[in-house]
Amino acid sequence: MIDLTASLPPLSLYIHLPWCVKKCPYCDFNSHQADRFEKEGKLPEDAYLAQLLADLDADLAYVAGRPIQTAFIGGGTPSLMSEDFYYRLMDALRDKLTWVDNAEITMEANPGTFEQEKFRHFRQAGINRLSIGIQSFQPTLLTTLGRIHNREEAIHAVEKSRLAGFDNINIDLMHGLPEQSLDMALDDLALAIQLDPEHLSWYQLTIEPNTEFYRRPPALPEDNTLWGIQDAGQAQLEKHGYAQYEVSANAKQNRRAAHNLNYWRFGDYLGIGAGAHGKVTLPDGQIFRTRKTRHPNHYLNTLPEALVIKESIEQEDLPLEFMMNRLRLFETFDLQDYQRYTYQALPDALLKACNTAIKKGFLDAEQWSNGKVQTTEKGKLFLNELLELFLS
Structure with a gap:
């Protein structure tokens, strides 16, 4: 058995906190309304922290x-x-882990839960990046989305985060919202840009199963409007120095999200917390995904060794798994990265799919001749069709 420890992929950590004030109708994440779990007005913080650390152990x-x-x-x-x-x-x-210097540590936050003094403590604890879930600044759309904040609270949340000591901020903003016009979407984007975050996650609403919107679908903009929003919005972002480096992510220079880059480059990550997912490579080259039990009560009352469900990624599935991640990024990458991160030789099926993608104009032919992969503008627009080429 070959020991690959020295060449294992980079490792990140994901920590899931499953409670929110109110479940939004579009949300398919593992979230649960906090007041149903509170005792004497408090969430079970001590018990959850103890289980998180046992989970990590x-x-x-x-x-x-x-x-x-x-x-x-x-x-x-x-x-x-x-x-x-x-x-x-x-x-x-x-205490339990070794960290690289200046490791990026991000916390998600919503404007409706923002308190400047509290966030100053989060910064002092070692959290150095905030991802603020604004989604829209439009009052009618915020109501439709079930958000508990208003326009002013969203603006103040960004301002207060600066005062709390954060110099690396992402704003989450959605477009393609129910009955949203082109002007409404661009107004939202313009205000987000005016707030001057380092990073903007700007993504189209999709209706996911097991959500209220799936059960009662809202009226979404027509395709022509969606295309117009996407084209005009990306032009606006580029004009103000927010380069698109991933399907739904734009960043100022040197401010790309390091955590997300590790995901899309097929790096490893531990996942702890209720419903958390992970991806791990073993020193013998085996790659598998993990997921933890979802419901907070089940998570809190399960022995740590029974929390995890492990699923091996089979060799024949690796081309799709790898390319599905890498092609979300719009950076050029070396074809040998496949071997580096999967410990498998380049399969003929992957090479054949890449050649087909080149013929369709989805991948750059000149880069391919140099052993590199680069998505073309057409490939970005038809990413799902591109990825289907890698289905085994």
């Missing part, structure tokens, strides 16, 4: 000597938890 064997490159605290609404929770969590993570 059970996964430590997968670290294999690697430092943590990035961490992302998602939800739910992680900012519902107290500052004391995060001081204790971050102290424990520093």
Whole structure:
């Protein structure tokens, strides 16, 4: 058996906090209304922290000597938890794991839960990047989306985050919303740009199963409007220095989300918390995905060794798994990265699919001749059709 420890992919950490104030009708994430779990007005912070750390302990064997490159605290609404929770969590993570210098550590936050003093404590605990879920500044659309904040609170959340010490901020903004016009979408984007975040996640609403919108579909804009929003919006972002580097992500220079880059480059990540997913490579070259039990009560009352469900990624599925991630990024990458991250020789099926993609104009022929892969503008527009070429 070959020991691949020294060449294992970079490792990140995802931490899931499953509670939110209110479940939004478009949300398919593992989130649960907080007031149904509170006792005496408080969430079970102590119990959840203890289980998170036990969950991490059970996964430590997968670290294999690697430092943590990035961490992302998602939800739910992680900012519902107290500052004391995060001081204790971050102290424990520093004790249990080795970190690279200046590791990017992101927390998701919603404007309706933003308190400047509380967020100053989060920054002092070691969280150095905020992702603020604004989604829209339009009052009617915020109501439709079930958001608990208003336009002014969204603006103030960004301003207060600066005062709390954050110099790396992402704004989450959606487009293609129910009955949204081109002007409404561009007005939202213009205000987000005016707030001057380092990163903008600008993505189209999709109707997902197991959501209220799926059960009662709203009237969405027509395709021509959606195309117009996408084209005009990307031009606006580029004009103001937000380069698109991923399907739904734009960033200022040197401000791309390091955590997301590790996902899309097929890096490894531990996932702890209710419903958290992970992807791990073992020193023998085996690659598998993990997922933890979803419901908070089940998570809190399960022995750590029974939390995880492991699913191996079969060799024949690796081309699709790898390309589905890498082609979300619009950067050029070396074809040898496939071997580096999967420990498998380049399969004929992958090479054949790439050649077909070149003929269709989805991949750049000149880059391919140099052993590199680059999505063309046409490939970006027809990404789903491009990815279908890699189905085994």
